[in-house]
Amino acid sequence: MKYDAIIIGAGMSGMAAAIRLAMFDKKVLLLEKHVITGGLNSYYKRAKRDFDVGLHALTNYMEKGERRKPLATLLKQLRIPYDSLELSPQRHSKIIFPEKTLTFTNDLNELVEDIAIHFPNQIDGLTKLIAHINEFNETALDNEHVLAKDVVRRYISNEELLEMIFCPLLIYGSAWENDMDFSQFVIMFKSIYMEGFSRPKGGVRTIINLLLNKLETLGCEVRFRSEVIKIETKNEKIKGVHLKNGDFIEADLVISSMGLPETLSVVETEKELPTARTGKMTFTESILILDKFPKDFGVDTTIAFFNDRPKYLYRQPSDFYDPASAVICLPNNFVHNDFEDGWVRITNMANFNKWNEFTKDEYRAHKELVFQNACKLTKKILPSWNEEVVYKDIFSPTTIKKYTSHFGGTVYGSTDKSRDGSTAIKGLVICGTDQGFLGIVGSMLSGISMANLYGLMD
């Protein structure tokens, strides 16, 4: 049997792509290696509690009825009503550097006012930068590649402020170390500082269930435990995919969300293909469950971007992880608290190779070190915390690799992106992280636009 399209990977981007194609009666097969959907943003159960792998916050917040917003586009394209997400906006987030702390909310003006207090002589530049961002078309697929810091330095002359502005944007979405492409910067600036953070009620399961229901209603075929081990081509044109169980499935279009280097590694061609680098940015995540809510300790911050150095070092640390900077998410502190316990989620940059080389005992011991540091950070953010931890879970870059198959456990993918999704093989398209759109909202938009471009417009 031949399909109109095969989608590899039932993460956010793959599910979104499959929905679009199935919506217009394409014969689609969605293949997932793992036993459940979600990919980098999946979920699991421990100690009778529901855990999300990734979700700190959904970016691109909007109020109901707001127009021309990326989240609105996403929901319309997938025909998901806004109300079904039951979004709860953040209270406020902080960027904490050794000398200064900036506070931002889902209203950009509050950040601008705070910058005016701490960096009064930077306000003119900031205003001009915001004007430039507003008129920039960040989603054009043919934007030239320029480094964001070079552009932003033309407006912001204070390096400390520049580092503070970049900190949340880098750690929430850059595959590049210490900088990013200016288009990506604009996407992140709008999605975080202009639109902002929220949390869907029920966490990532809510999003995944909405997507799964769509797939089911549309009659889209989803196969789990179905690892693609070879992509067959002929004369640089797609033929189909081979599964680990020996099946060969034919299709004229294969959209892969595995990642660019991961996809290229299974393509079989007569000609040698250009390679793509493995991304270096990966993380440890420590989840602490407390017996009280953060607000019981007098703190109502939603997310804290913490950095203990004058400069913000966003790069693969040389050691197994970087204790000196972190993202600390307090998911109880969205406007509506969703949980019965107090939760703290702490993300640190990490080095995949170090984790990969640990013996079993070393691995356990190093996870414990990450946890100890997470406790220290928790104490910093919640000074009157009683130090009770009801339950903890720590995962590492190797955990990420194990469950998502991304080389190097990379979360933001390769630094070689395929902005228009195309590859050297006709009919083989990249979607998700390595098409260049990151995060939950970004990856779904990527799946949608690649499905539209290659599967629906003829």
Next chain:
Amino acid sequence: MDNVQVRKHVLDIIADVALDDDVTTIDDAVALRDQLDLDSMDFLDIVMELKKRHKIIVPQEDYPQLASMQSCVDYLGPKFTALA
């Protein structure tokens, strides 16, 4: 098919595409884009839904004909009739 029926078919599609908008108050003479949250991606969906539900093909050069409800009915009316 009369214009009332054509309008109803178009409205059904718009209601599904712009699913969070109130389509009961559409002013037929005013551009849809100015009343609803519809961008070019959504207009493509309207075109694809016309094809899927009614086998009506709208070539790209005719997309401007779908600007308002009135122009939709004027343009699509003969196409619906031709199918009946």
